[in-house]
Amino acid sequence: MITATGVMDNEAVYRSYSEELTRYATSLVGPFDAPDVVTDACLKAFETPTWPEVVDRRAYLYRTVLTVANDHHRRTLSRRLREMKVASREETPDPAGSIEVEVLDAVARLSVQQRAVVFLTYWEDLSPEAVAARMGVSIGTVKRHLTRARRRLGELLT
Amino acid sequence: MSYERKMKDLMARLVSMSPEPPPFPEEEAPMARQREQRKSRPALVFATAAVLVVVLAVPLLLFTGEGEPDPAATTSTTSTTLTPTTTTTEPGTSTTEFEGTTWTGVAYLYQEPENSFQSNPALVPLQMEVKVQSGAFEDVQEFTRALAALTESGAGPPAGFRNAIPPDVRAESMDEVGGQVGADMNEAFLDGAGGLLADYTMLNQLIYTLTYQTPDAEVLFTVNGQPVESFGSEGLDLTEPVTRDSFIDELNAIFLTEPITAGLDRYFVAGRANVFEASLMARVLDGNDEVVYEEPVQATCGSGCWGDFSTSIESELIVPGESSIMLFTYSAEDGSIVEAITIPIPEGDVWRLTAGG
Numbered sequence: 001m002i003t004a005t006g007v008m009d010n011e012a013v014y015r016s017y018s019e020e021l022t023r024y025a026t027s028l029v030g031p032f033d034a035p036d037v038v039t040d041a042c043l044k045a046f047e048t049p050t051w052p053e054v055v056d057r058r059a060y061l062y063r064t065v066l067t068v069a070n071d072h073h074r075r076t077l078s079r080r081l082r083e084m085k086v087a088s089r090e091e092t093p094d095p096a097g098s099i100e101v102e103v104l105d106a107v108a109r110l111s112v113q114q115r116a117v118v119f120l121t122y123w124e125d126l127s128p129e130a131v132a133a134r135m136g137v138s139i140g141t142v143k144r145h146l147t148r149a150r151r152r153l154g155e156l157l158t
Numbered sequence: 159m160s161y162e163r164k165m166k167d168l169m170a171r172l173v174s175m176s177p178e179p180p181p182f183p184e185e186e187a188p189m190a191r192q193r194e195q196r197k198s199r200p201a202l203v204f205a206t207a208a209v210l211v212v213v214l215a216v217p218l219l220l221f222t223g224e225g226e227p228d229p230a231a232t233t234s235t236t237s238t239t240l241t242p243t244t245t246t247t248e249p250g251t252s253t254t255e256f257e258g259t260t261w262t263g264v265a266y267l268y269q270e271p272e273n274s275f276q277s278n279p280a281l282v283p284l285q286m287e288v289k290v291q292s293g294a295f296e297d298v299q300e301f302t303r304a305l306a307a308l309t310e311s312g313a314g315p316p317a318g319f320r321n322a323i324p325p326d327v328r329a330e331s332m333d334e335v336g337g338q339v340g341a342d343m344n345e346a347f348l349d350g351a352g353g354l355l356a357d358y359t360m361l362n363q364l365i366y367t368l369t370y371q372t373p374d375a376e377v378l379f380t381v382n383g384q385p386v387e388s389f390g391s392e393g394l395d396l397t398e399p400v401t402r403d404s405f406i407d408e409l410n411a412i413f414l415t416e417p418i419t420a421g422l423d424r425y426f427v428a429g430r431a432n433v434f435e436a437s438l439m440a441r442v443l444d445g446n447d448e449v450v451y452e453e454p455v456q457a458t459c460g461s462g463c464w465g466d467f468s469t470s471i472e473s474e475l476i477v478p479g480e481s482s483i484m485l486f487t488y489s490a491e492d493g494s495i496v497e498a499i500t501i502p503i504p505e506g507d508v509w510r511l512t513a514g515g
Contacts, residue, residue, distance in 0.1 A: 011182050014183075018179035022177065023173050026172065026173065026175060027169065027172055031176060034176065038179065038180055042183050043183050103172050104175075106168060107172060118165065119169060122165040122168070123166070123169040
């Protein structure tokens with residue numbers, strides 16, 4: 001819904017970005033906890049007093065998702081993987097129906113920031129400048145995260 | 159396949175696992191709700207008694223219950239003892255849902271420095287959040303009983319942090335009047351920690367923890383309400399109040415006075431140093447102990463006098479749970495790294511511990 005002032009209300013904003021934010025959160029914390037992260041991030045953004053004045057709401061939501069993921073779920077992916085491996089023959093939550101453990105294993109090697117940079121670079125096809133703008137960090141930081149991510153994933157990708 | 163193609167393929171496979179977006183959040187967020195549930199009881203108790211927490215609970219973070227701890231006990235007790243020495247288990251690994259009470263505070267432990275000329279201990283204050291899973295404590299004594307469970311269950315600060323205060327030492331009561339903290343201890347306090355350096359370390363831990371909120375305050379130790387004329391192995395006279403400076407020369411040439419804390423986009427580090435030309439270094443180490451950042455830090459005094467130092471480091475350089483901040487100075491003789499202490503940055507920037515789990 002567009003208000004009289006031309007500003008989308010929160011529900012409209014949410015409808016516009018929830019899918020891509022969920023994909024982004026999946027890259028940060030895995031599929032199990034992505035919905036919670038998106039929900040928390042959106043509420044956090046909506047409750048921010050300056051939210052109505054935010055110009056680039058998409059970038060703002062991306063940064064909030066990253067913050068929430070970093071705060072609460074940095075180790076969760078690794079833990080979930082361990083639990084999955086232990087209970088491999090039992091019923092395991094599989095929200096997408098196609099969990100690839102080896103992919104999550106690879107991603108779990110990265111810090112949350114590195115996951116964010118890799119996702120935005122190789123899935124969203126953003127330039128380092130655009131990734132930096134989306135994350136609110138310097139271009140140098142983006143390049144550093146990419147270099148380290150490459151190093152950590154090195155043997156998997158050669 | 160090129161590296162770039164492999165990365166794209168990895169991301170595509172990852173994104174293919176993405177679940178359906180959650181519904182529009184009209185209710186309280188799931189994680190926020192969990193946090194509030196966790197905080198509800200202690201928030202009532204401790205937020206309204208901040209001064210009490212400062213004067214009593216903070217120093218008592220070092221204390222533990224006597225004998226077999228029972229965090230679920232509801233009766234108050236004055237039988238509190240101080241924790242044993244090193245704990246080793248990495249905190250923050252509990253995965254169970256928490257339904258108890260949380261205590262938050264700062265306690266000064268110590269760390270053995272590397273390549274130290276005098277091998278004096280370095281104080282390291284840690285911001286802690288201790289969760290008591292089974293039952294709640296109604297006062298600081300109950301908390302200390304819970305902390306006993308914590309230490310005995312092996313969950314605590316990481317290896318390298320130590321506590322010089324013997325387990326049979328108790329604090330009977332504490333107060334703060336006119337800039338002076340009074341700590342009435344039990345008789346076991348008089349025996350000290352089993353050696354002169356350990357005695358000084360024990361005193362420094364207690365003094366710094368007691369004066370965390372009031373660093374200029376004096377501390378007067380008593381036993382059964384009487385002045386302490388002879389303390390520890392060397393019979394130190396503690397009849398006069400002591401301060402943070404009283405035994406500072408028994409500490410490492412570099413130590414921390416504040417917990418390393420995270421601001422909006424920077425980590426803040428503050429302490430005291432007595433190093434050559436008042437010059438020390440701060441490094442950020444990653445999870446593999448590789449140096450990712452280094453900067454010089456200047457203290458306000460050096461080469462024979464103690465000075466304050468502080469610095470801040472960009473948060474982007476630090477991954478909580480993996481990174482460490484190392485403080486050291488270069489030897490004036492051969493340029494080697496000396497007086498080094500290394501403080502891990504915990505997840506969430508707080509040592510989250512679970513007692514009685």
